[in-house]
Amino acid sequence: MSASVDAISAIKAKFSQITDRPSRDCPAVDVPNADIVTVLRTLRDEGGFDLLSDLTAIDWAEGASPRFTAVYHLYSTVSHAAIRVATPCIGEDSAPTVPSVVTLWPAANWHEREAFDMFGIKFETHPDLRRILMWDGYPYHPLRKEFPLAGIETALPDLEVAEETKAKVIAAPMMGGPFVASAGEMNLTEAEPRAKDESWNERSAKPDA
């Protein structure tokens, strides 16, 4: 743990724009969007954080500022220290951007593709920013808070098959599950786990379909 604390104080001495981030486990810092690559490179080359454990993003819901935060978890294979670095994404909600760190860690390649796929975050200078879990041409970013749990009906990825079969990817029927609990302050009845959209199910079709 002390190695992580040392690394944090060293990086804070070097870059005055870094602030502490509240954390329950490893030391964590917030870095401005523009400095993220420089700070991470310094941490890698001077702090000894040679392994990028994880790279992900958080959606703080519509209207929040910043709406999206990119989070990096670094690990040192020598001192076994771990730290968390976070940076806000800038730009429109439809295309938040953050600089890519693929040149620092090739491991970031797939992680950034996943964050792009799930949140629509544009990683600038990423060599190959394609979807990775959903198919090419899928129109939504499913981990965004406004995307419904049941999903949204879309065309099949293979257009020829779609034309032939007149089929499409349909949303999941929510009747009977998953039983969804709700977070936040509300009364017990509302917080109780239940299927949230009971207006349609396997037997009776969705009203507007």
Place this chain on the structure above:
Amino acid sequence: MATEFAFPDSAAKAAGAEQDFAPEKMSLSMGPSHPSTHGVLRLQMELDGEILVKCDPVLGYLHRGDEKIAENMTYNQFVPYTDRLDYLAPLANNMAFAIAVERLAGLEVPARCQAIRVLTAEMARVSAHLMGLGAFGLDVGAWTVLVHSLNQREHLYKLFEELTGARFTTSYTRIGGVTRDVPEGWLGRVIEFCDRFEPALEETLALLTRNKIFQDRTVGVGIISKEDAIAYGLTGPNLRGSGVSLDLRKDKPYSGYEQYEFDVPIGSKGDCYDRYLCRGEEMRQSVRIIRQVIAKFPRGDWYAKDARKIFAPPKDKILTSMEELINNFMIVTEGPQIPAGEVYFEAENPKGALGFYIVSKGGGVPWRLKIRSPSFCNLSILPKVCAGTMISDVVTLLGSLDFVMGECDR
């Protein structure tokens, strides 16, 4: 380490030199349903004769949206979903998830609960490595190994069934404890299993370790250098096979791993054979840990009794006391009450470091839950290692990387 990694694709594009391929190059799609891709991985390959020029893994065929689902249910409801990540070692996943949430709650579980979790996680490691070993043998043409290893795994599954009620999808942990204490006489049966398993393991490994055909297929094939392994974020036996001594059980001990003595095997060359040797030795070490856990199995509680708002009270109390009934109702409907904050916890799973990054705004439902799956990270090195190898070696390489698509695609 002051290096920049250049990507050939982007460099070529930047120079305006759009590469057009000579007509004799063949493009081949392997998978998503192919026996050696261990599930539904698809490799989009470009071949020059038998040599791979380019390999592009296509993922997502088993994507269930676990992270989205997690945001919409309580912590305990998500435990069954963790079974289905690395479905060869569900007990280890259960444990990793429970510890991550407990770290967020600042909750320490009793010594007996920790011991049970370590015991089950090591048994899961043996079972996962047995399957990995058998499938790897099958990939390179050694059929007998699979029969031997599945035989041993069956004994483990019987023990899992006795403990958790399920052979495969165990859902054994809860936040703040486990679902039930170990049954009467069960520990003795685990020791009996160890006694039978140790000679059987040596017999199984002897089928491969000095086998000329196996060595010809694996030695010097799919070499991953130490630097590459770290840069691509490999973990687990794949990283250790490349000679990096990183084992989270030793380096950042959790759940009382610091009390047990075990060695961390590392490879020297980083080829498929080294990764096989590492897995074999890890099974021996796991049995060593299992014996130690049982030898000093602590008495006492098997769940956190003081965690009133997190772990549901025992059934007999619920049926006899009004307050406990209300408490149980609150935990079931609203979920375990976890304070706001964020936590990242990685556990050393059979496939590598399984990480959970949980952001909580308080209450029983996570705001964001990211699963850092080791198979996903381990596979990301595939385009790099595959370039320039023979197509038959790709099968060996996939077997030696030992990935599970359920975890990779989430």
